[in-house]
């Protein structure tokens with residue numbers, strides 16, 4: 105994973121030092137500056153993900169820095185530090201594009217949480233609506249939309265493995281985006297300027313396999329009127345994508361294994377073996393491990409492929425992604441069919457959020473396409489949806505958006521939920537690395553114990569019995 109770089113700007117050395125310590129404890133690289141001018145010099149020489157800046161400083165203040173940052177470094181998230189007296193300016197700074205502000209005094213934990221939120225927001229830069237300029241040096245995730253923590257993990261993981269040459273196995277239900285991810289691995293690798301070749305294992309037959317993979321020499325069999333390059337030749341220096349690998353017959357699995365092992369092939373009808381340099385990416389919606397147990401998938405091939413697995417979660421486990429996907433597909437299809445971007449009725453959104461999407465993103469995409477094609481003004485109604493989706497009007501999501509604007513509001517609510525998830529994880533990890541001692545965990549993250557305990561209760565985290573009794577007795581005492 106790429107390193108996180110934070111610039112802290114404050115004229116008070118104490119504040120700088122404590123921010124530095126808190127952020128470094130998270131493994132972030134921190135640089136401090138005591139004035140706006142010094143900060144600008146650092147910005148020239150380094151690239152930062154987040155800037156934390158005091159609003160009030162002698163000579164130039166944080167507001168001035170914010171303006172420069174928004175103009176010159178729009179990709180950097182800015183967090184303002186404010187004293188009690190500058191709260192109005194803090195609000196003003198949000199209007200000017202600051203990500204958030206921290207009121208003095210703040211705890212290290214608050215700082216860390218806010219920076220994490222800002223980074224999470226940065227992770228959202230996978231949206232296709234951002235131009236390259238807003239996303240310098242980022243990985244290419246063409247049209248893979250997602251801002252759920254599950255998908256952000258996938259993006260991070262893909263960034264890591266793309267740089268290597270290792271075999272990757274992508275595992276996920278049908279329609280979860282396995283092919284998109286396979287392409288992303290290729291596009292972010294050193295092989296990106298060579299071919300990405302898809303082999304659909306479902307359509308391979310014993311007779312086709314060899315000539316498809318290895319190619320053939322002219323006249324080598326009836327119908328071979330001209331020489332044909334096989335996938336192995338075309339993919340040389342590039343990536344070979346073995347799609348639906350779980351659907352390959354047992355017999356063909358053996359043949360494929362041999363090729364993978366040797367990385368050498370002889371075209372049908374040829375005599376000279378040829379070398380090939382390919383990176384393998386395979387995908388499956390089957391449980392290959394189980395297939396190995398039941399004897400339908402070769403164990404040796406399994407271990408050849410199962411080097412680095414990437415699990416793509418089904419859409420029902422990352423419903424936060426539904427609004428952003430819907431927005432993406434609405435734009436895509438209304439531009440394709442040259443229609444205005446439709447609005448969606450409140451009920452439609454509820455249906456989409458409550459439905460289980462067995463066909464995952466592909467099913468959602470098809471649903472939106474159908475609705476967009478038949479759209480004739482007004483708004484999309486439940487009756488524009490397939491029957492099984494129309495039925496799903498529970499109270500589950502409790503959201504009521506109707507337009508794209510409201511869709512954005514809904515996204516914000518879901519984001520807040522994601523922040524709660526992070527907070528809970530934060531508490532849990534502090535606890536588990538301190539043997540579930542509330543006192544020690546609270547101290548380590550720099551929070552008051554009672555506040556920390558409040559979070560434990562908020563998230564219903566179970567403590568070992570003795571700790572719990574101790575703490576509730578303790579809290580009780582504090583109340584008196």
Ligand SMILES: Nc1ncnc2c1ncn2[C@@H]1O[C@H](COP(=O)(O)OP(=O)(O)OP(=O)(O)O)[C@@H](O)[C@H]1O
Nearest residue numbers: 247248249277278279280281282283284389465466
């Ligand atoms: N995260 C995503 N963002 C945008 N579009 C997506 C996303 N995931 C999937 N899609 C779209 O959904 C469709 C299915 O994706 P893809 O073909 O990659 O899935 P798959 O896992 O290979 O499915 P299958 O197992 O059925 O082959 C494609 O049209 C793809 O563009």
Ligand SMILES: [Mg+2]
Nearest residue numbers: 282283347387
């Ligand atoms: Mg596929």
